[in-house]
Amino acid sequence: MLLRRNTTTLPEPGPDTKKIVSWNLLRRTGAAVDCLVTLIEQERPDLLLMQEATREIAALKDRVGGVYAWAQLPGRIHGLAMWSPIPWTKPPEIVALPSGVLIDRVCQVLDWGEFGVANVHLSHGQVLNRRQLRRIESHLPQQAAVLGDYNIVGPALVPGFRDVGPRRPTHAMVNVLPLRLDRCLVRGLVCHERAVLPRGLSDHHPIVVRLAPAPEGAAAVGRLRGMAEAVERLRRAGARGANGRRGRPASDGSAASPR
Numbered sequence: 001m002l003l004r005r006n007t008t009t010l011p012e013p014g015p016d017t018k019k020i021v022s023w024n025l026l027r028r029t030g031a032a033v034d035c036l037v038t039l040i041e042q043e044r045p046d047l048l049l050m051q052e053a054t055r056e057i058a059a060l061k062d063r064v065g066g067v068y069a070w071a072q073l074p075g076r077i078h079g080l081a082m083w084s085p086i087p088w089t090k091p092p093e094i095v096a097l098p099s100g101v102l103i104d105r106v107c108q109v110l111d112w113g114e115f116g117v118a119n120v121h122l123s124h125g126q127v128l129n130r131r132q133l134r135r136i137e138s139h140l141p142q143q144a145a146v147l148g149d150y151n152i153v154g155p156a157l158v159p160g161f162r163d164v165g166p167r168r169p170t171h172a173m174v175n176v177l178p179l180r181l182d183r184c185l186v187r188g189l190v191c192h193e194r195a196v197l198p199r200g201l202s203d204h205h206p207i208v209v210r211l212a213p214a215p216e217g218a219a220a221v222g223r224l225r226g227m228a229e230a231v232e233r234l235r236r237a238g239a240r241g242a243n244g245r246r247g248r249p250a251s252d253g254s255a256a257s258p259r
Helices: 033-043 055-064 128-137 218-246
Strands: 006-009 018-024 047-054 067-072 078-084 093-096 106-111 116-121 144-149 171-173 177-179 182-187 189-196 207-213
Touching (some): 018 116, 047 055, 047 116, 047 144, 055 078, 067 106, 078 106, 128 144, 144 207, 182 207
Parallel strands (some): 018 047
Antiparallel strands (some): 093 106, 189 207
């Protein structure tokens, strides 16, 4: 079932605001070039980020013009891709990430002038994907956004970054468990709009955000707010865990002395 577009409108955008769409296409069997052409015509993004893009997706440039860059995952048929209607000053940098057991991951980092943008498809391991985020952070300027398929459950906990993406689920595991895997973390930026778009032929919903550099002084406030939100989420998680433990009967070995 497709979700209706869910939009949260924030402060009025200024002339420096950029519209970014991110979508995990579902390689080979999911969204193809025709779907991307329709998405671009409807949303008119300044930057389109794609995950699980195969070699065939390069035909997008022939259909709509603009510039296109593909970063294939080592040993895989798919990878990350970026498209923009306006040429970049230089192509995206490809950053190698800490590897998992099965898949070697990379990310794309674009120097977009006013701020940097990272396109990510992180590993499923919940420790490893946070290590990968820390590697990405070291390649970003002070004002930056990280978008894509995070494969993260719970808060990302990247110091200095705020999660400003949509709060609706973007993927249903085995079509049953809804998860918010597709996210947008920012540092030194403000988000003026965020939305979840219809899923189409993929198993992920695209997300869209409108981002702009934060006014002077607002970045520090945003960092403090982000840290406070992360601490509050951890506090709530700890409280739920403590309540669960109080509700369990004590085991026979609960009084055993430590060894």
